Amino acid sequence: MSDKTILVWFRKDLRIHDNEILLEASRKADFVIPFYCFDERHFQPASFNTLKTGVFRAQFLLESVADLKQSLQQLGGDLLISKGLPEEIIPALVQKYKVCEVYHHREVASEETGVSENVERALWKQKINLKHFIGHTLYHKEDLPFPIKDIPDVFTTFRKKVERESRVKPCFETPQIIRKPANLESSKVPDLYELGFTQKPVADPRSAIEIKGGESNGTARLKSYFWDTDSLKNYKNTRNGLIGSDYSSKFSSWLSLGCLSPREIYWEIKKYERERIANDSTYWLSFELLWRDYFRFMFKKHGNKFFQKRGFKDSYPEEAENxxxxxxxxxxxxxxxxxxxxxxxxxxxxxxxxxxxxxxxxxxxxxxxxxxxxxxxxxxxxxxxxxxxxxxxxxxxxxxxxxxxxxxxxxxxxxxxxxxxxxxxxxxxxxxxxxxxxxxxxxxxxxxxxxxxxxxxxxxxxxxxxxxxxxxxxx
Missing domain, CATH: 1.10.579.10 (DNA Cyclobutane Dipyrimidine Photolyase, subunit A, domain 3)
Incomplete structure (x- = not known):
């Protein structure tokens, strides 16, 4: 019997902790190919004379991918990195390494789901399955007390029922070892210039916090905010601040690329409540994580309406001539x-x-x-x-x-x-x-x-x- 090889397609889940697709692949396959693609469409001009991705976010992404690659190497694996279109590159990798299945986490916005569909169609021609997992929220949609189509359009109604009737699942274990194919090609993280940027961002000494990408930096921030500075206990009172690093958690950047798992934060809050204090502030950070869930579920329910001026209402705000x-x-x-x-x-x-x-x-x-x-x-x-x-x-x-x-x-x-x-x-x-x-x-x-x-x-x-x-x- 030939060896089983699974390709794990990373996108906005750039971590090894609480990552079901990585754990599942490490358990079920003889060899695992973690893969990240810098989708060239993300680094092009967008609507309204803007860019899809600015230089600060691009730098954070590069740091996060580099950190993930290092973490995987420490487990015996590696991160294969390419630049281009996932729907073209992944089928080629499947053929080259005789991959039997591809794992990835579902997204909710139309561009991201569109890329998944493109990859799925291309793999279907090779009779290869793209297996979907859910891993970006506190609550899985299957754990909600209502189907997506019936989720209330008012957050408070949603929150009360979810808090009363649903529960947050435990985090997945971190794999102990990742076995890579012996012939896995070497690859490196590109730099900003290769992504089309002409200069690097300059650190501003007035910055509220140095935001450096990667799981290791995200978990360090979690430790600092909760345990080293004890800032969590005052979060509700300080969260509207404007100057300094600890008036708010600043977790959002690491959450956006999945360097931090929302469930990991949730269960760390629960640990903090047991060992330090449980108050309005500790609840409020969980409350903010639930808001994050809510918008993802709303995207599942309403789709592209969120990108239209009318949203899901009958009219849109007045607009000036100039x-x-x-x-x-x-x-x-x-x-x-x-x-x-x-x-x-x-x-x-x-x-x-x-x-x-x-x-x-x-x-x-x-x-x-x-x-x-x-x-x-x-x-x-x-x-x-x-x-x-x-x-x-x-x-x-x-x-x-x-x-x-x-x-x-x-x-x-x-x-x-x-x-x-x-x-x-x-x-x-x-x-x-x-x-x-x-x-x-x-x-x-x-x-x-x-x-x-x-x-x-x-x-x-x-x-x-x-x-x-x-x-x-x-x-």
Whole structure:
């Protein structure tokens, strides 16, 4: 009898812990070929003059793949790496290495599921099975108390029933050994230039946290946030912060590529509750993980509606005639509203933005500037290190009022938010140095100060810092 070889196709599950496809393959096959493909479609221009993948996320991806390769090598295996189209490369590898089956985790967004379907069709011609697994959520869809088509469109209703009637399964074991074929070709992680980028991202000393890709860095962050700094116990009170590494968990980047398993985080929370403290903060982090699940299930239910202006409602927000010009001001952090500009400049300089910032800049773009909300979602797709299709587009649709928000006309008063969450102006001062001399909260409305006072602070509205955009002068 010939040896059985299984190819494990990694995509957004770049870890060896709690990874069913890797464990299952290691148990059932004589040889395992872990494989990652840098899909060339992910590094091309996208809609609205944006990129599918910006340089910060690309760098994080490269680091994560390199870390996975090293982890697999420590288990005796290796990660085979290619660049191109999975539907062309995987069938060729199947033939070359006499692979009998291919394993992968299901995705929910249309582009990702489309690639899976392309691979499945190509493998079907070779009479090879593409076996689907579920591994991106706390709860499997089979564990939910309702079928996908009946999931409530209001999160609170969903949450209460799931918390009452479902349970989170234990994590899968980590394989002890990965046996690779003796003739497995060598491969290396490409660099940014090979992916089409002309320069590397520059680390900004103002960054809230150094976000480096890979399972080892994700688990180190988990240990630091929970056990070393004890930050979890205060999460609910600090999560709306703007400056520093520990006001929030910052797990989202590692979750987005599956370097961290949501179940691993959940069970670590439970351990923390047993050994340290159980309070509103420990619950709230589990609550946020459930939101992440919810958007994935909503994508299963509503599909491509999340990429359309109307979402799954009957209408979409009003749009300005000069929205292209307004969009460019918003993207570059030149709206003349310091709190908005500071958040956008942080995003552009680091690939990160706080949750509080994301809600405000999204609401401002949609409700104040009246720009097509899908443009903002596409720009976040390019810039955010932690981009995840369902969370990103689900949250933008939510703010735009065409998604899962039970309240109509949700609106963030940006100046009120600025005064509440940046009362001394420290965050604005950090990211907009041209305003650094303006004292305390006055920094949030510099256009209201007399010209002679502004001159004392070395500020000239309209020159050293923009006039506020006409649509929001009434603030």
């Amino acid at each position: 929205q292209v010009e307004l969009f460019e001001c918003w993207k570059s952090g030149q709206t003349g509203i310091p709190f908005i500009d500071a958040n956008m400049r942080e995003l552009n300089a680091t690939g990160f933005m706080s949750n509080r910032g994301r809600q405000n800049v999204a609401s401002f773009l949609i409700k104040d500037l009246k720009v097509n909300w899908t443009w903002g979602a596409a720009y976040f797709e390019e810039q955010l290190i932690d981009y995840c299709p369902s969370s990103n587009w689900g949250n933008w649709a939510y703010v735009a009022g065409v998604g899962n928000d039970p309240r109509d006309n949700r609106y963030f008063n940006v100046l009120k938010q600025a005064r509440e969450y940046d009362p001394l102006g420290d965050y604005v001062r950090l990211w907009i140095p041209e305003l650094k001399n303006i004292p305390l909260g006055k920094i949030h409305e510099p256009w209201k100060l007399p010209a002679d006072r502004l001159a004392d602070y070395q500020v000239t509205i309209g020159k050293s810092y923009p006039n506020p955009l006409s649509e929001i002068v009434s603030y």
